[in-house]
Amino acid sequence: xxxxSTPPDxxxxxxxxxxxxxxxxxxxxxxxxxxxxxxxxxxxxxxxxCENLQRxxxxxxxxxxxxxxxxxxxxxxxxxxxxxxxxxxxxxxxxARILGMPATIVMPEDAPAAxxxxxxxxxxxxxxxxxxxxxxxxxxRDISARQGCTLIPPYDHPDVIAGQGTAAKELIExxxxxxxxxxxxxxxxxxSGSCLAAKALSPRCRVFGVEPEAGNDGQRSLREGRIxxxxxxxxxxxxxxxxxxxxxxxxxxxxxxxxxLTATDAQxxxxxxxxxxxxxxxAEPTGCLGLAAAxxxxxxxxxxxxxxxxxxxxxxxxxxxxxxxx
Ligand SMILES: *Cc1c(COP(=O)(O)O)cnc(C)c1O
Numbered sequence: 139x140x141x142x143s144t145p146p147d148x149x150x151x152x153x154x155x156x157x158x159x160x161x162x163x164x165x166x167x168x169x170x171x172x173x174x175x176x177x178x179x180x181x182x183x184x185x186x187x188c189e190n191l192q193r194x195x196x197x198x199x200x201x202x203x204x205x206x207x208x209x210x211x212x213x214x215x216x217x218x219x220x221x222x223x224x225x226x227x228x229x230x231x232x233x234a235r236i237l238g239m240p241a242t243i244v245m246p247e248d249a250p251a252a253x254x255x256x257x258x259x260x261x262x263x264x265x266x267x268x269x270x271x272x273x274x275x276x277x278x279r280d281i282s283a284r285q286g287c288t289l290i291p292p293y294d295h296p297d298v299i300a301g302q303g304t305a306a307k308e309l310i311e312x313x314x315x316x317x318x319x320x321x322x323x324x325x326x327x328x329x330s331g332s333c334l335a336a337k338a339l340s341p342r343c344r345v346f347g348v349e350p351e352a353g354n355d356g357q358r359s360l361r362e363g364r365i366x367x368x369x370x371x372x373x374x375x376x377x378x379x380x381x382x383x384x385x386x387x388x389x390x391x392x393x394x395x396x397x398x399l400t401a402t403d404a405q406x407x408x409x410x411x412x413x414x415x416x417x418x419x420x421a422e423p424t425g426c427l428g429l430a431a432a433x434x435x436x437x438x439x440x441x442x443x444x445x446x447x448x449x450x451x452x453x454x455x456x457x458x459x460x461x462x463x464x
Contacts, residue, residue, distance in 0.1 A: 146385045151338035153300035154307055154331060157204040161304055164236065165200050168192050168305070170312045175416050180432065181440040185313040189305055190421050190451025194228045194256065196377075197305045197449050198292075201327055202229035204301030205290045206237050214239045217287040221245075221274040224253035225377055225450055226292035231262030242287065244277050250376065252454040269370055269379075293327030294384025303331025307339060309445050315340040317442040320428035322449040323347035323356050323398060324378035326387030332447065333394035343445075344396035348431040350375040351400040359383055360391065360398050374403045374461060377424030377450060401430035409433065411462050413448070422453040423461065 171186045189197040206218060217240030220230040227243040234241035243262040245254060246269035258264055267277055275291075282289040290298065305328070310316060319340075321332045329347040336343040349356045353371025359382075367382040383391065391398070401409075409426035412433075413419040421429075428446040432439065453461075 146389060147296060148386055148389055149296040149300045149334065151334050153296065154303035154334050154338075157200070157297070157300040158304045158307055160204055160207045161200055161301065164203055165304070166192055167308055170309060171417060171419070173417050176412075180436040180444065182436075182442045182444045184432065184444045184446060185309065185316070186417075186419075186429070187305055187309040187445065187447045188419065190419060190425055190448050194225070194232050194260070195450055195452040196225040196229065196425070197302055197328060197447070198225040198229035199232060200304050201298035201301035201331070202226065202290065203233040203236070205295060205297035206230070206233045206239070208297055209237075209239070209288065213288050216285065217241060219244070219278055219281045219285070219287045219289050220292070221278040222292050224249050225452060227257045227262065227264075228253060228260060228452070230290060231257045231260035235261045240287070242281055242285070244274055244281065246274070250452070250454055250457065253452055256452070291384070293325030293380075294386050296386060298327050299331045299334070299386060299390070301331070302328045303335045305447055306332035306335040306445070309447070310335065310339040310343075313443070313445060315443065316343045316445040318432075318439065319343050319345045319445040319447070320432045321345065321347055321447045322378060322424055322427035323349040324380040324424070326356065326383045326391050328447065328449060329395060330387040330390035333390055337394055345394065346396055346431065347391065347398040348401055348427040349398060350378050350427070351402045353379060354398075354400050355381065356383055356391070357398040357400060359388060360395070363392070374406060375424040375427060377422065378427065399431040399435070401427050401434065405430040405434060407461050410458070414462065419448065420451045420453070420458065421448050422450050425450040
């Protein structure tokens, strides 16, 4: 992909508010959960936005539905194509089914079996590729060109960003203003949308993106002031195995995010165990990035009001058991 010389057309908080209206009655207003144990551990008031309990199991339904709901009648007839390591695939498939349009999904052949099966279950037509060898964006573009359908990327799209921002909007409405917000980071749709919501609704809030330590391209991009590309990182956080931020997401993150932090796979497993045993919540590894970083930063959070987005819960039972046992 070539880097744009002109700045991309960036969504604003008004787009997040409009997305919120579109999602009314379609997405769940997910619960915000608290835990005394967690508050004591961090010396803070911690509010977990449970997007693991969202429809199809992750916040991605928000951005997908918002983007598809804005299609013209002609676009709806031709349908949508998407490439995704899993949750965006299911989100597009489900949103397309609700809106009555065909969906083709390009997925890595090593994606968790439950995610592939769920995508097919929602009626999506699945095309598999090798994530360490093929260029999924090219495959998606080829299908789009051949079938005339609209490509909706997993994060670098104004309507996707605006939709993802509705999770943080709700969190702040439900919990009140925050001092800090920790958000999982892959390609940056969730983080950039969260920045738009927080800046408008809780201006003092510092918004942190959290990515896997093995794939810290976002952190490096922030430090270097340009989008850093990396090889597909090897991490259990399969929803954040992205190789680079997007043009739109980077512009917003660079402008609005306080910092990008990292979490190790071991910290993610520890957070999964904590959520399951103490809060009876099932989160997938990627979903725990924000919580893992907040727990690692505890000494600096004393007395603060801290939001954490638990971004998803799609992990099969065998994998959950394998990661958390012992
Ligand atoms: C996609 C995804 C992320 C990362 O979101 P981006 O918008 O790509 O940064 C985090 N957690 C889960 C569960 C996801 O599915």
